[in-house]
Amino acid sequence: MNPRALGHWSPWLLAADTSLIAAWGAFLYSVALMLLGLGFVIFVHELGHFLAAKMFGVKCEKFYIGFDVPMKIGPIRLPSRLARFQWGETEYGIGSIPLGGYVKMLGQDDDPRNLKEENQRILAGD
DSSP: OOGGGGTTOOHHHHHHHHHHHHHHHHHHHHHHHHHHHHHHHHHHHHHHHHHHHHHTTOOEEEEEEEEOOOEEETTEEEOSEEEEEEETTEEEEEESEEEEEEEEETTOOOOGGGHHHHHHHHHHTO
């Protein structure tokens, strides 16, 4: 091969390109490991809530890793969950927003529109 065919490219630049690719690969691998580790920590944390509720006889309606909120970007509706299945009285799933997780227990109402009514009920002693 004619050495001038490569123009201004040299073996050093080609080596730098492959090391850059290797560095990006290592970075992406590290990010993937970090996300898996974070997911495991979230799973163990939520499992603690779930097992404590079960130990005291509280029915758990949902056990999710990630949040399963409906999302819409313009006219496009995105899925709120990646996977789910029912086992016994509890729905287990993986939400599409991987920023935490939750266990929904029977009677739990997180709707802020009901906050005033809930506070009045608590103050009345019901």
